[in-house]
Amino acid sequence: MAHEISPLNVEALRAEFPILHQQVHGKPLVYLDSAASAQKPLAVINAQADYLRNHHANVHRGVHTLSQRATDAFEHARRQVQSFLNAREVEEIIWTQGTTDGINLVAQTWGRTHLHAGDRILISRMEHHANIVPWQLLAAERGLHLDVAEIHEDGSLNWDSVQDGLNRSPKLVAMTYVSNTLGTVNDASRLVKAAHNIGARVLIDGAQAAPHKRVDVAALDCDFFVFSGHKTYGPTGIGVLYGKREVLEDMPPWRGGGEMIAEVSLERGTTFAPIPFKFEAGTPHISGAIALGTALDWMQGVGVESIAAHEEALAAATHEALSTIPGMRFIGTAPGKAGVVSFVVEGTHPYDLGSLLDAQGVAVRTGQHCTQPLVDHFGIPGTVRASFAAYNTFEEVATLHRAVERAITLLK
Numbered sequence: 277m278a279h280e281i282s283p284l285n286v287e288a289l290r291a292e293f294p295i296l297h298q299q300v301h302g303k304p305l306v307y308l309d310s311a312a313s314a315q316k317p318l319a320v321i322n323a324q325a326d327y328l329r330n331h332h333a334n335v336h337r338g339v340h341t342l343s344q345r346a347t348d349a350f351e352h353a354r355r356q357v358q359s360f361l362n363a364r365e366v367e368e369i370i371w372t373q374g375t376t377d378g379i380n381l382v383a384q385t386w387g388r389t390h391l392h393a394g395d396r397i398l399i400s401r402m403e404h405h406a407n408i409v410p411w412q413l414l415a416a417e418r419g420l421h422l423d424v425a426e427i428h429e430d431g432s433l434n435w436d437s438v439q440d441g442l443n444r445s446p447k448l449v450a451m452t453y454v455s456n457t458l459g460t461v462n463d464a465s466r467l468v469k470a471a472h473n474i475g476a477r478v479l480i481d482g483a484q485a486a487p488h489k490r491v492d493v494a495a496l497d498c499d500f501f502v503f504s505g506h507k508t509y510g511p512t513g514i515g516v517l518y519g520k521r522e523v524l525e526d527m528p529p530w531r532g533g534g535e536m537i538a539e540v541s542l543e544r545g546t547t548f549a550p551i552p553f554k555f556e557a558g559t560p561h562i563s564g565a566i567a568l569g570t571a572l573d574w575m576q577g578v579g580v581e582s583i584a585a586h587e588e589a590l591a592a593a594t595h596e597a598l599s600t601i602p603g604m605r606f607i608g609t610a611p612g613k614a615g616v617v618s619f620v621v622e623g624t625h626p627y628d629l630g631s632l633l634d635a636q637g638v639a640v641r642t643g644q645h646c647t648q649p650l651v652d653h654f655g656i657p658g659t660v661r662a663s664f665a666a667y668n669t670f671e672e673v674a675t676l677h678r679a680v681e682r683a684i685t686l687l688k
């Protein structure tokens with residue numbers, strides 16, 4: 277919608293992020309590591325504090341006022357997630373600890389029910405370890421095959437390779453929407469259609485999509501979608517698994533305990549609660565869920581498309597500025613990429629560059645970014661990664677540029 281792609285008032289936004297206004301090693305902090313974890317606006321900090329200060333009690337358990345208030349706020353947050361993802365039903369939203377937790381839940385419940393010896397799972401070369409290792413564990417236990425769709429040198433998905441993978445009739449396709457290392461945005465909708473055509477279920481790793489794209493799980497038609505609260509300006513320790521009702525209802529529970537049962541009998545055994553509670557054993561991260569709901573509302577208030585456009589402009593400016601540096605090699609240059617810039621500089625190690633940037637107040641991520649198969653593919657030890665959020669500025673891009681030049685002078 278055109279009205280939402282208005283430019284951000286970044287200075288006003290920055291005032292909402294107290295953490296940004298500090299010095300690191302005597303220099304103003306330039307925080308360029310939001311793909312690892314985004315900083316929190318006051319609205320989110322205040323929502324969590326207000327809940328803890330005024331309303332906390334355990335949820336779904338008490339008749340007393342605080343418990344009812346906590347339950348109302350917690351379930352309201354679930355509806356905020358439903359609206360953010362455009363899920364058809366609120367019962368399709370399951371609280372998890374984050375993306376990793378959500379993928380493990382799917383592997384251990386749907387996977388252990390529906391995947392048997394000889395069955396195949398299709399992932400891609402650009403997956404985060406969170407979308408590799410749970411499948412490897414299951415594959416080892418069950419005798420499954422893990423196929424890998426390859427990428428092109430610019431970091432875009434190789435659709436011929438995807439098609440080869442689909443031709444082997446996987447039961448599950450599990451892929452990232454946006455790559456945390458390359459910034460590549462995959463055509464998730466095309467992937468879902470192609471996978472459904474051969475009868476496969478599809479899990480979309482939305483960890484890097486939810487903070488930077490308008491996500492519509494109903495339109496995407498994916499079977500599962502996972503993301504983490506801490507990358508969408510919310511707290512750590514909370515995340516979301518979206519699943520289609522009929523798929524979730526067909527899955528056994530994973531963790532057993534309180535909250536997830538209908539009736540427990542030592543004689544007759546246990547029956548389970550309906551979705552989503554069947555998958556939410558134990559006391560949940562109540563304050564985290566409430567603050568995540570606030571974070572998602574905050575993002576929508578600012579405008580998800582406006583945030584994405586701003587981040588993409590910052591990434592483009594970074595590419596342009598850094599490309600003048602001799603020996604610069606960008607890792608991930610696919611068209612339409614998100615606000616992530618990964619690079620290596622000939623003759624320097626990413627860790628050394630990262631440390632020298634930190635000494636100048638610039639926080640970037642260095643290393644493999646939990647994507648070792650991808651980084652190995654490029655024949656490099658890792659990358660330096662600058663990643664952007666709503667609160668970053670073009671001045672910060674200029675600071676990064678100067679800091680990289682200075683670091684290289686020191687290293688050479």
Ligand code: PMP
Pocket residue numbers: 311312374375376377404406407452454455456481483484504646
């Ligand atoms: N997938 C992707 C694409 C990611 O970027 C990340 C976080 N770097 C994860 C999964 C894992 O997220 P979390 O650590 O919050 O579970």
